[in-house]
Amino acid sequence: MITKTIEDYLKVIFQVEETQGTVSTTDLAAELGVAPASVTGMLKKLAAHDLVTYTPYQGVTLTAHGRAIALRVVRYHRLAEQYLAEVLGMPWDEVHAEAEELEHALSEQVVGRIDAALGRPTTDPHGEPIPTEDGRMPDRDDVPLASLVVGDCAVVARVSSREASFLRYLGSMGIYPGASVQVIAVAPFDGPLTAQIGGQQYAIGRTAAAQVFVAGVRGRED
Amino acid sequence: MITKTIEDYLKVIFQVEETQGTVSTTDLAAELGVAPASVTGMLKKLAAHDLVTYTPYQGVTLTAHGRAIALRVVRYHRLAEQYLAEVLGMPWDEVHAEAEELEHALSEQVVGRIDAALGRPTTDPHGEPIPTEDGRMPDRDDVPLASLVVGDCAVVARVSSREASFLRYLGSMGIYPGASVQVIAVAPFDGPLTAQIGGQQYAIGRTAAAQVFVAGVRGRED
């Protein structure tokens, strides 16, 4: 039986695989808030169920079956987030926590209706792509705001953090998917970046700017 | 910690208490699909948490605290059902099963938004009253369709079964909360009752008619 816990492990393995390529026991333990020893035990179980390929001391990879489940969980999570924000008007800093529960509780039928009600959206409120019903993950085409140079204009595409207070901070500056930004200044020695958003200028630290991704970058001379 | 299982036990205890007054271990076991011995163990735990008053061999009663949790679970369940039917257009025979999961996954915030989006409804798709936010259960005022006599007119108020095939059967006759019915004939010896609904006549067995509740009964001579 695919338990909630198994779904969570597969989802996290998928996401670590996507961002880091390789997935270690320690990474998973940190990500799941669990002791490394607990992860080892669970990985053995997942391997026994043919959901991952597990080589002791070498990490794991999802099997096709495991990947399909992971994509389904991510799809349910992001559709839930989008529905909560779009239809029920919930602020974007709260939807992630809610969706963590809902992703395990929603049925295929309900998700299908939610998807239709939203007009088959392709991204969630944070700009993350929503896996399709047939298990494909749309690919992203964005770069960190921190990588832009003075004069560049772009549109916010995605925010990689889910931390509520950080999302509220971004929101207070008008930074969310779809917003236009222009880089006014970039301080040296890893200093802050000054950006213009909706007529206002804001100084943003590099760490923050590395979590905001933009698309459609145009240099000043365009 | 209030687990999903505890919520289910409290909900069922509440519902058995409502319909039968007294709640035995065996009733709960049957209702929960679990062995009586398992119920005994859980009742001890619930009593230790001060959620029920438990007297061995004598049954259980909810404490104020236990009752509050039970009412909250029932509220979440019924609001979820109403939302699925009303907003997402899900057929009434499917909503109960979905809500069994959702009642444990929805947060107070989301339920608040759902409640507001529905305009603070007082009943679910089966006509059952929805407990209020402050923990009061609106009382019902209905009688079984099976208790009417020839010539009586009434409006369907509630259906007590949650069985999908039975609900579809009722739906195929146009029987659902709000529908008008008139009793045309009542066969003797516990025989079927013939009712007129939306211009059509249907013969309905006594067992079925006992699960349909009506309100606003008017005799033929009114």
Next chain:
DNA sequence: GAAATAATTTAGGCATGCCTAAATAATCTT
């Protein structure tokens, strides 16, 4: 390449919530 450090696994335990089989208590029969 041997010692130190870091990562991972093994071993033994704990809580939850279920089970069956056996014992006990309550209730019904006659």
Next chain:
DNA sequence: AAGATTATTTAGGCATGCCTAAATTATTTC
């Protein structure tokens, strides 16, 4: 009121998923 029946509890187990402490393997560092 004794015996039979039914309801309930006790006792002992199992699976899941977590933990800590100790052992092992891999990786650095000198």
